[in-house]
Amino acid sequence: MSEHNIDRNTGVRIAHLSETVNATREHVTEATRLPQRAPRTVEDTGLPTVFVGHLVLKSTLLNGHSSFADLVQRHCLPVTVLEDVLAFLVREHLAVVTRRGATDLDVDLQLTSAGRTVASEELARCSYCGPAPVPYESYLDTVREHSVHRQRITFSDVRTAFGDMHIDAALLDAAAASLNAGRPVMLHGPAGSGKTFLAERLGRLLRGDVPIPYALYVRGEIVQTYDPLLHHDASPPAGSAIGDKRWRICQRPVVLSGGELTLEGLDVRYDAVAGFYHAPPHMKANMGLYVVDDLGRQRVAAHDLLNRWIMPLDRGIDVFTLKSGVRFSSPFDVWPVFSTNLDAATIGDEAFLRRLGSKLRVGPLSLVDYRSVFESACTSLGLTATPDAFDYLLHHLHRASGRPFLACYPRDLLELVAASADYRASPREVTSSALSEAWGSYFGAAVGADIRHPPPDVSTQSGKRCASG
Numbered sequence: 001m002s003e004h005n006i007d008r009n010t011g012v013r014i015a016h017l018s019e020t021v022n023a024t025r026e027h028v029t030e031a032t033r034l035p036q037r038a039p040r041t042v043e044d045t046g047l048p049t050v051f052v053g054h055l056v057l058k059s060t061l062l063n064g065h066s067s068f069a070d071l072v073q074r075h076c077l078p079v080t081v082l083e084d085v086l087a088f089l090v091r092e093h094l095a096v097v098t099r100r101g102a103t104d105l106d107v108d109l110q111l112t113s114a115g116r117t118v119a120s121e122e123l124a125r126c127s128y129c130g131p132a133p134v135p136y137e138s139y140l141d142t143v144r145e146h147s148v149h150r151q152r153i154t155f156s157d158v159r160t161a162f163g164d165m166h167i168d169a170a171l172l173d174a175a176a177a178s179l180n181a182g183r184p185v186m187l188h189g190p191a192g193s194g195k196t197f198l199a200e201r202l203g204r205l206l207r208g209d210v211p212i213p214y215a216l217y218v219r220g221e222i223v224q225t226y227d228p229l230l231h232h233d234a235s236p237p238a239g240s241a242i243g244d245k246r247w248r249i250c251q252r253p254v255v256l257s258g259g260e261l262t263l264e265g266l267d268v269r270y271d272a273v274a275g276f277y278h279a280p281p282h283m284k285a286n287m288g289l290y291v292v293d294d295l296g297r298q299r300v301a302a303h304d305l306l307n308r309w310i311m312p313l314d315r316g317i318d319v320f321t322l323k324s325g326v327r328f329s330s331p332f333d334v335w336p337v338f339s340t341n342l343d344a345a346t347i348g349d350e351a352f353l354r355r356l357g358s359k360l361r362v363g364p365l366s367l368v369d370y371r372s373v374f375e376s377a378c379t380s381l382g383l384t385a386t387p388d389a390f391d392y393l394l395h396h397l398h399r400a401s402g403r404p405f406l407a408c409y410p411r412d413l414l415e416l417v418a419a420s421a422d423y424r425a426s427p428r429e430v431t432s433s434a435l436s437e438a439w440g441s442y443f444g445a446a447v448g449a450d451i452r453h454p455p456p457d458v459s460t461q462s463g464k465r466c467a468s469g
Contacts, residue, residue, distance in 0.1 A: 183357020
């Protein structure tokens with residue numbers, strides 16, 4: 001259950017989630033535990049009758065008239081709840097029943113003049129007419145029950161998730177151990193080394209499905225949380241077996257924020273036109289993985305962005321403020337992963353860096369791994385390499401320019417080779433001339449002209465294994 005305290009500075013009431021970071025962690029392999037059964041009355045929804053009544057009035061006004069079948073689909077409420085709402089609206093002279101058919105769903109209603117007035121006023125205040133929100137307290141209970149910190153990663157889980165990647169096993173083991181401990185992971189290294197790919201692939205270690213509410217009811221306001229671009233439906237039967245349709249059973253989310261991230265973007269965002277709030281990305285990522293990519297490329301300074309995370313990382317909660325001045329806390333229930341091209345020691349002060357579980361460098365590939373990535377990319381793109389193609393790439397392109405064996409290069413170059421072959425209607429073959437053309441196009445320099453980097457020592461790199469994408 002949530003605890004409520006008074007903020008001494010503002011005097012406003014703050015709802016606090018009990019500590020989740022120190023909660024008992026267990027290996028979650030059992031079937032998804034679904035939210036409570038479908039509500040049978042308005043009281044069961046946890047929402048005020050007036051609020052649900054206004055939701056029905058608004059959607060009926062927008063659609064001219066409504067039937068129970070329409071309202072069930074729009075608001076994800078069962079007929080028994082709608083019967084209570086309709087009785088309230090009729091009693092208040094805001095709606096009338098125009099027809100009752102043979103089934104419970106076959107009921108039509110229409111707004112009265114007073115009902116249209118109230119609906120218009122409510123639409124001007126808040127235009128939300130989607131699935132009925134769930135009470136915030138129910139959301140807190142659900143996040144606690146399905147906390148990502150209850151997940152336990154095993155050695156076999158890691159090998160299964162990363163079996164097709166050429167990556168240093170020690171790096172993977174360190175990342176998994178940090179996540180098991182509920183600590184963040186920072187991946188740093190040169191651009192193109194595979195940090196983002198590795199960070200997102202950590203999402204494959206997540207097991208089980210979780211309930212995601214379409215929206216939350218927070219102190220009289222609506223906060224929209226479900227995002228179809230981020231929340232992907234679970235496979236049947238889990239996705240169809242849920243009782244309360246205001247929740248959607250989804251795979252544990254994997255959410256990535258990049259260079260577009262701002263400090264304002266980490267707060268609940270009020271849409272002044274629509275009249276309701278949108279949850280920030282890390283709130284949408286609750287019970288899953290949250291990746292902050294390209295740290296240092298945001299419009300806000302890296303140290304300011306990192307300082308914003310100190311309390312969430314320490315206490316497992318984040319605090320938001322509504323436009324009314326009411327503050328509420330949200331669980332910060334994620335596996336946090338930061339990715340940066342900068343030196344980890346230079347982007348944050350000691351207060352933040354000590355909160356990171358692991359600071360792992362993802363560097364260039366070994367020669368063996370680089371060849372494997374090249375061959376895998378050829379296969380996936382349907383290309384056939386000539387016997388001397390890879391040696392040409394190694395000795396005449398990489399060694400001549402001094403460019404390291406970064407994980408992104410093979411696929412990027414081979415995609416250009418494939419595109420050129422398709423353009424010329426020539427065989428999809430990787431030749432030295434095709435690689436030379438792709439290299440010049442990719443780096444914007446003639447072969448042999450790029451000498452900004454010292455040549456990689458292929459004889460000493462063969463024993464070093466780093467992440468690839």
